[in-house]
Amino acid sequence: MLIVHEREIAALMTRDAAFSAVEKVFAAMADAKAYNFPVVREAIGHEDALYGFKGGFDRAGLTLGLKAGGYWPHNLEKRGEINHQSTVFLFDPDTGKAKAMVGGNLLTALRTAAASSVSIRHLARDDAKVLGMIGAGHQATFQLRAALEQRAFEKVIGWNLHPEMLPNLEKVAQEAGVPFEAVELPGMTEADVIITITSAFSPSLMAEHVSPGTHIACMGTDTKGKQEVEAALLSRATVFTDEVAQSVSIGEAQHAVAEGALKAEDIAQLGAVINGSHPGRQSAEEITLFDGTGVGLQDLAVAAAVVDLAVEKGVATEVDF
Structure with missing residues (x-):
């Protein structure tokens, strides 16, 4: 061995x-x-x-x-x-x-960051310029580094429940030569791509915080009860995931499904976009959301x-x- x-x-x-x-x-x-x-x-x-x-x-x-x-x-x-x-x-x-x-x-940390960056590669608008980060812990820095390689981002904006941790994100952005700005949650409407990477059990990102055409990668919810985004946001979005069974049981979609705002059959696998059996994003105004539950x-x-x-x-x- x-x-x-x-x-x-x-x-x-x-x-x-x-x-x-x-x-x-x-x-x-x-x-x-x-x-x-x-x-x-x-x-x-x-x-x-x-x-x-x-x-x-x-x-x-x-x-x-x-x-x-x-x-x-x-x-x-x-x-x-x-x-x-x-x-x-x-x-x-x-x-x-x-x-x-x-x-x-x-x-x-690397595989979780890779999953969100794969979703950005295949689902975000080609002209995405502003990257939003919700969460500033250990894994958020990996997420940010990987995401910055997927589009020609011109700005990073960030929010964290404990704002004293935001310099973790600012340092990574500066290393990449991209300006960073701390914002309140309503300021996320500026973002073309948003990554959520927290361990929260109540939502911080609401539907009103997201503009048309945004791609969202929800990467923190991997346990029953966890939640990073409002369930109503999933009903506005075209939802993709790594595995549907995990998405509806322990992923971000668990809450939208429980509330009747989303059905399991409405969720597509990101792999289907990769292999060409699903068209992926179909308009510049469409909100796409990747529920990254983290599969074995x-x-x-x-x-x-x-x-x-x-x-x-x-x-x-x-x-x-």
Whole structure:
């Protein structure tokens, strides 16, 4: 079995490689060549932590495995560790033997950012100029870096419940040579693309905060009860997702479906746009929304890619297991 340590990931996995891996697996899902297993996600009653498993099988890429991990909200303040902790396990689909164990913390941030940037590539207007960010935590910086590569953005605007964290976004924008402005939520009407990346259980982005033609990537809702945007916004938008079953059960669409504002059959897979079986955006005035719930196949795709790179560069550790 191969082990790729967390410390090696940054030097191995690029944003381009993560984008390619996620885009391919989304297309495979839409072609019914890859499928996710049911998600297990539980509050463990210790440290306010959420812990669970996401797995699946990509028949096209012959990738089988799972990611184990979750969210420990007090890690940063108590231990100086990031709050999201995870490990990816890959298995040989021919034999069932353990194939690799890969540090999943950075990979989770990269694959989540890759998913939203794939949605921007395929759904945002070509002339999008202003990028809006809701959320300014650890994963928001990854989201911003990846998104800035998808269009010729001329400005970044940002809002966070705790505004003292907004310099995290400003620094990334400045590094990219793009001006940054902190705004109140009504100011999001200026944005052509909006990314929400929070752990909220009540909506901050309302329908009135979004202008016609905007593309929204909702990336924070991955658990029952979480919510980042008003349900009415989904009824105004053409909604896409990574996986419909997760979208309506643990994703942003759960609330709109529960309220009767949206039906599961109204939601399309982003992979269908990638492989050409769905037209995607059909007008400059259309609001498109990507409900990025975070599927196990994303984790497996980037982990498999990083294992290949680790072997190629001689930094994978082989153990007799």
